[in-house]
Amino acid sequence: MGGSVLLSKANKTPHLALTISADAFSTRYLALRAVVRRFSRDLRRIAPEPAPAGQFTRYSAPYRYFEHATCGGRKRFALPNPARNPSERPAYKQLRPSRRVSKAMNKYLAAPAAAIVALGLATSAPAAAQYRQEIRNDMSKCTRGSSSAVMVTVDGIKNSIGPVRVQAYNATSGEWLKKGKWLKRIEVPAKAGTMTFCLPVPGPGNYAIAVRHDANDNGDTDITIDGGGMSNNPSITIFNLGKPSYTKTAFPVGDGVKSIRIQMKYM
Numbered sequence: 001m002g003g004s005v006l007l008s009k010a011n012k013t014p015h016l017a018l019t020i021s022a023d024a025f026s027t028r029y030l031a032l033r034a035v036v037r038r039f040s041r042d043l044r045r046i047a048p049e050p051a052p053a054g055q056f057t058r059y060s061a062p063y064r065y066f067e068h069a070t071c072g073g074r075k076r077f078a079l080p081n082p083a084r085n086p087s088e089r090p091a092y093k094q095l096r097p098s099r100r101v102s103k104a105m106n107k108y109l110a111a112p113a114a115a116i117v118a119l120g121l122a123t124s125a126p127a128a129a130q131y132r133q134e135i136r137n138d139m140s141k142c143t144r145g146s147s148s149a150v151m152v153t154v155d156g157i158k159n160s161i162g163p164v165r166v167q168a169y170n171a172t173s174g175e176w177l178k179k180g181k182w183l184k185r186i187e188v189p190a191k192a193g194t195m196t197f198c199l200p201v202p203g204p205g206n207y208a209i210a211v212r213h214d215a216n217d218n219g220d221t222d223i224t225i226d227g228g229g230m231s232n233n234p235s236i237t238i239f240n241l242g243k244p245s246y247t248k249t250a251f252p253v254g255d256g257v258k259s260i261r262i263q264m265k266y267m
């Protein structure tokens with residue numbers, strides 16, 4: 001390769017003209033092409049490691065193609081393509097935060113999370129604790145000066161067979177006679193005639209009482225044999241299927257003891 005200096009006729013500005021011999025260009029081109037081909041073959045020989053189970057994989061090479069200049073334009077050499085050949089897909093480990101960052105996050109998030117859980121338990125526990133309380137028939141809780149309670153006198157018990165169950169409910173449409181929504185329950189062996197029960201209630205409010213006598217002691221509800229009764233003694237017909245509205249059974253309870261009488265009914 002040689003060079004010469006030429007002067008422009010217009011402004012006499014010197015220009016550097018490079019002359020390259022055909023043999024020198026051909027030699028350099030062939031050398032460059034050999035290097036590129038060898039580099040491409042080396043990349044093709046790389047055997048990627050299989051991806052561990054449970055981790056993501058992705059093609060992590062910085063370039064998919066390697067290009068170099070030639071006299072006729074640009075020539076492409078394709079590298080392994082994971083979309084076409086999954087076996088050439090290299091392993092890529094899932095990014096994870098450092099241990100220091102993880103410990104810091106756990107430290108500052110643990111306290112708020114514990115507080116939220118504790119608050120949820122504290123608010124839901126009292127609501128759940130007031131239901132489904134089986135108690136014994138303690139008449140001392142219905143004496144003068146006692147807190148809110150209902151003294152229930154049940155008349156007309158048919159016989160002394162099976163148990164008598166008395167349950168107190170909140171007098172609302174969402175809880176009256178609903179499964180699992182009873183507040184207090186007393187279940188004792190039946191005695192023919194009249195029986196008295198004492199059911200403490202959470203506080204002043206409107207309540208309703210339901211009484212059932214399993215007259216044949218079989219543990220099932222037999223409409224033609226068993227007896228039942230409710231506060232305010234509403235009429236029980238085939239039309240209401242033994243479940244009068246809560247508005248007909250509700251009664252108020254104050255700070256003291258409320259006394260009511262229920263007449264048992266048998267079909």
